[in-house]
Amino acid sequence: MIDDNYKIDFPPDTYAHVLRENLDLSKLEHLLITHGHEDHLYPADLAMRSEPYAHISDAPPLAVYGNAYVLQRIEAALSADELQGVRLQLVEAGRPFTAGAARVTPLTADHLLDKGAFTYLIEHQGRTIFYGLDSGWYPEATWELLRRYRLDMAILDCTHGSLPQERNHMGIEQVIRVKQALLAQGSAGPETVFVADHFSHNGLYPHHQLEAAFSPHGIRVAHDGMTLEI
Numbered sequence: 001m002i003d004d005n006y007k008i009d010f011p012p013d014t015y016a017h018v019l020r021e022n023l024d025l026s027k028l029e030h031l032l033i034t035h036g037h038e039d040h041l042y043p044a045d046l047a048m049r050s051e052p053y054a055h056i057s058d059a060p061p062l063a064v065y066g067n068a069y070v071l072q073r074i075e076a077a078l079s080a081d082e083l084q085g086v087r088l089q090l091v092e093a094g095r096p097f098t099a100g101a102a103r104v105t106p107l108t109a110d111h112l113l114d115k116g117a118f119t120y121l122i123e124h125q126g127r128t129i130f131y132g133l134d135s136g137w138y139p140e141a142t143w144e145l146l147r148r149y150r151l152d153m154a155i156l157d158c159t160h161g162s163l164p165q166e167r168n169h170m171g172i173e174q175v176i177r178v179k180q181a182l183l184a185q186g187s188a189g190p191e192t193v194f195v196a197d198h199f200s201h202n203g204l205y206p207h208h209q210l211e212a213a214f215s216p217h218g219i220r221v222a223h224d225g226m227t228l229e230i
């Protein structure tokens with residue numbers, strides 16, 4: 001989440017996050033969906049935004065942004081009544097859009113190629129965040145677009161942990177190389193906060209080993225409930 005009103009992705013464990021972190025999703029205004037995999041989009045729970053579950057019908061519907069497959073999955077899961085609480089907006093890679101006070105650009109990801117997947121560049125309150133998952137090594141168009149920006153934060157896909165992997169997801173080795181490449185092309189500097197995220201048991205390293213691998217490279221290791229200020 002960014003502040004109280006922006007969120008990226010909506011996994012099935014969102015409800016557990018709400019309880020554990022004491023989140024108030026009634027304040028959520030903009031939901032950016034990267035892609036249609038279940039661990040990023042669990043549309044059935046979006047029904048909880050509408051009457052008779054939620055009683056915030058005087059608030060604007062939750063704006064949900066995604067590609068055609070994402071919107072199709074949401075429409076298939078919710079009834080017409082349940083769709084009252086959400087406003088679906090189709091967005092395209094490389095085409096910036098306005099989400100409240102933020103400017104958001106979807107970027108092409110190397111992931112779920114037949115249905116499409118985005119990473120997101122979010123400009124908000126003078127800060128620029130690159131949300132870079134899920135993706136393998138970023139496609140050339142994404143590098144090209146990032147070249148025009150100086151990032152305050154980059155959140156990168158490290159699903160494969162200790163195992164090297166170029167396509168679909170990345171591992172430690174690739175995340176370090178992405179950082180080096182972003183620095184080399186001027187998209188990042190010493191002030192940029194780097195975070196590795198989206199770990200899987202298949203990557204073999206638990207948190208302390210990820211910390212040991214990343215700390216010499218100035219990359220933070222995400223964990224549940226992590227809060228960062230930029």
Ligand SMILES: [Zn+2]
Pocket residue numbers: 035037111112134
């Ligand atoms: Zn995925």
Ligand SMILES: [Zn+2]
Pocket residue numbers: 037039040134198
């Ligand atoms: Zn994922």
